[in-house]
Amino acid sequence: MEIRGVDISSLPQVEDCGGxxxxxxxxxxxxxxxxxxxxxxYIRVKLWHTPANEYNDLxxxxxxxxxxxxxGMGFLLDFHYxxxxxxxxxxxxxxxxxxxxxxxxQAAVRQYTAxxxxxxxxxxxxxDIVQIGNEIPNGMLxxxxxxxxxxxxxxxxxGLLKAGIDGVKDAGSAARIMLHLDQGGNNALYVTWFDxxxxxxxxxxxxxxxxxxxxxxxxxxxxxxxxxxxxRYGKDMIVVETSxxxxxxxxxxMPNIAGPDQQVSGYPISVEGxxxxxxxxxxxxxxxxxxxxxxxxxxxxxxxxxxxxGWNPEDPASGNEWENQTLFDSGGKALPSMAVFLEFAGAxxxx
Numbered sequence: 005m006e007i008r009g010v011d012i013s014s015l016p017q018v019e020d021c022g023g024x025x026x027x028x029x030x031x032x033x034x035x036x037x038x039x040x041x042x043x044x045x046y047i048r049v050k051l052w053h054t055p056a057n058e059y060n061d062l063x064x065x066x067x068x069x070x071x072x073x074x075x076g077m078g079f080l081l082d083f084h085y086x087x088x089x090x091x092x093x094x095x096x097x098x099x100x101x102x103x104x105x106x107x108x109x110q111a112a113v114r115q116y117t118a119x120x121x122x123x124x125x126x127x128x129x130x131x132d133i134v135q136i137g138n139e140i141p142n143g144m145l146x147x148x149x150x151x152x153x154x155x156x157x158x159x160x161x162x163g164l165l166k167a168g169i170d171g172v173k174d175a176g177s178a179a180r181i182m183l184h185l186d187q188g189g190n191n192a193l194y195v196t197w198f199d200x201x202x203x204x205x206x207x208x209x210x211x212x213x214x215x216x217x218x219x220x221x222x223x224x225x226x227x228x229x230x231x232x233x234x235x236r237y238g239k240d241m242i243v244v245e246t247s248x249x250x251x252x253x254x255x256x257x258m259p260n261i262a263g264p265d266q267q268v269s270g271y272p273i274s275v276e277g278x279x280x281x282x283x284x285x286x287x288x289x290x291x292x293x294x295x296x297x298x299x300x301x302x303x304x305x306x307x308x309x310x311x312x313x314g315w316n317p318e319d320p321a322s323g324n325e326w327e328n329q330t331l332f333d334s335g336g337k338a339l340p341s342m343a344v345f346l347e348f349a350g351a352x353x354x355x
Contacts, residue, residue: 005251005286005289005290005297005298005299005300005348006029006283006298006299007045007046007078007242007298007299007300007301008043008044008045008046008128008173008286008299008300008348008349009044009045009046009047009048009077009078009244009299009300009301009302010039010044010046010047010048010245010301010302010303010304010305010306010331011047011049011050011082011245011301011302011303011304012035012047012048012049012304012305013048013049013050013060013082013304014059014065014306014307014313014326015035015068015158015215015305015306015344016059016067016068016315017057017059017312017313018063018306018308018310019152020309021202021307021310021311021312021313023307023308023310023313023336024251024336025038025306025332025337025338026038026332026335026336026337026338027041027335027337027338028337028338028340030073030337032342033235033275034078035306036074036075037069037075038338038342039075039077039342040075040076040077040187040340042338042343042345043108043343043347043348043350044077044126044342044344044345045077045276045349046077046078046079046080046132046299046301047068047075047077047078047079047080047205048080048081048082048135048244048301049065049068049072049079049080049082050082050138051065051082051083051084051120052079052084052085052086052087052088052317053084053085053086053087053098053100053116054087054098054099054100055087055088055117055317055320056087056088056317056318057067057317057320059317060317062120062123062296064089065081065120065124066123066124066127066129066169068115069081069124069127069129069131070127070129072129073129077130078132078133079100079130079131079132079133079240080131080132080133080135080182080244080301081120081124081133081134081135081179081254081265081334082135082137082138082184082244083120083134083135083136083137083168084119084137084138085097085098085113085137085144085168086098086256087099087317088317088318089118090137090138090139090140091138091139091186092139092140092141092142092186092187094146095137095140095142095143095144095146095149095150096146096202097109097145097148097246099239100112101145106114106148106160106163109145109148109164110163110164110167111167113145113164113168113171114167114168114170114171114174115135115168115171116171116172117167117168117170117171117172117174117175118172118175119171119175120171120173120175121134121171121172121175121176121177121179122175122176124177125175125176125177125222130177130178130179131157131177131179132179132180133179133180133181133182133210133242133310134172134177134179134180134181134182134183135183135244136165136169136172136181136182136183136208136230137165137166137183137184138184139184139185139186139245139255140161140183140184140185140196141186141187141212142159143157143160144161144164144340145164148160148164148281149161149164158200158201158203158204159204160202161201162201162204165183165201165206166205166206166310169181169206169207169208180209180210180240181208181209181210182208182209182210182211182212182242182244183198183201183206183208183210183211183212184211184212184214184244185197185211185212185213186213186214186219186220186245187212187214187219187220188213188215188220188225188226188229188230188243188288189215189220189221189222189224189226189228189229190220190225190229191224191225191228191229191233192234194211194213194229195232195233195236198211198233198236198237201333202237208239209239210239210240210242210298211237211239211240211241211242211243212241212242212243212244213229213230213232213241213242213243213244214225214245214246215243215245215285216242216245216246216247216262217248217271217281218262218266218268219267223245223284223285224313225258226243226259226285226288227291229295230288230292230297231243231292231293234292234297235293238294238296239296239354240296240298241289241292241296241297241298242289242297242298242299242300242301242336243285243289243299243300243301243318244301245301245303246281246282246285246300246302246303247262247302247303247304247326248262248268248271248277248278248281248282248300248329248330249263249267249273249277249278249328250266250273250274250275250277250278250328250330250331250333250339250341251260251264251273251274251275251300251328252273252328252331253328253334254309254327255309255324255327255328255334256309256323256324256327257298257321257323258314258315258324258325259325260325260326260327260328260329261325261326261329262328262329263328273328275339275340275341276341278331278339278341279341279343279344280342282300282302282341282344282345283344283347285300286300286344286348290348293338302331303326303329304329304330305329305330305331305332306330306331306332307324307326307330308324308330308336309324309327309330309334310336311322320338
């Protein structure tokens with residue numbers, strides 16, 4: 005598999021709060037060394053406009069980009085176009101853009117995107133892929149870019165997407181453009197959404213999908229959707245978010261997103277179950293027709309439950325709902341499930 009990646013956007017905050025990482029033998033090492041030794045070759049990092057705690061801002065992303073490129077890995081930059089989390093349930097505008105007209109918002113998106121890419125290019129860390137918006141089946145930058153059933157909904161969203169894409173080009177970046185939805189097994193959603201954007205003239209290179217089993221169903225639905233998308237659009241596809249729990253334990257005061265009630269048939273909540281899930285989803289993506297399934301990125305495998313590293317940028321003590329899905333144990337030691345990436349690295353080398 006060409007792309008074997010992880011999203012480690014939380015890493016700077018985890019490290020600043022005292023988190024450390026250890027290899028299979030318990031030796032403390034830089035996390036990029038551990039990841040690389042396990043066959044991981046791509047890193048995804050999210051960007052927030054002006055977050056309250058400053059993490060995931062441009063300066064932190066620039067520092068991460070230097071580490072990524074220094075490790076010889078691919079770099080996927082994920083624009084949320086928000087000061088905090090953007091996903092299908094919420095797409096908040098940055099505070100700096102509130103009150104802008106639609107045309108003013110387009111201009112802000114283009115200028116901001118170009119500025120970010122220019123800063124990254126200046127330090128020699130042009131991303132390999134740029135994601136315009138994060139999980140946007142319902143649009144982004146609400147309400148201007150919301151898919152709300154109105155007659156011009158696709159036109160409005162497409163205008164904002166084009167502004168972001170134009171910003172990448174304005175900076176002179178060679179990055180490929182990704183558009184990203186969740187519900188990776190929902191073929192009707194993907195066909196309706198991408199048909200709408202293509203009809204509006206939105207140009208892109210890669211389809212990004214999220215697929216979490218307790219929310220998105222059977223792997224067979226992901227397989228069927230990706231096969232159909234390959235036939236319809238002929239675009240490269242990457243599952244840019246997936247994960248599975250390795251333990252039912254909760255390491256902080258906040259309930260976990262995936263506990264025993266979210267166990268999926270055939271995948272026990274254990275290190276072995278986590279490894280089986282990762283192996284199976286990578287096999288599904290590898291089997292996409294015409295070689296268009298390019299890779300899988302595991303979401304936040306290093307988000308340890310260290311104090312001060314909560315999910316809410318406005319409240320560091322807010323806690324972490326995902327720590328039982330990391331690829332490191334609670335003490336930061338690499339889990340055996342991480343070795344699944346090496347299996348697919350070996351398969352790629354044998355081609």
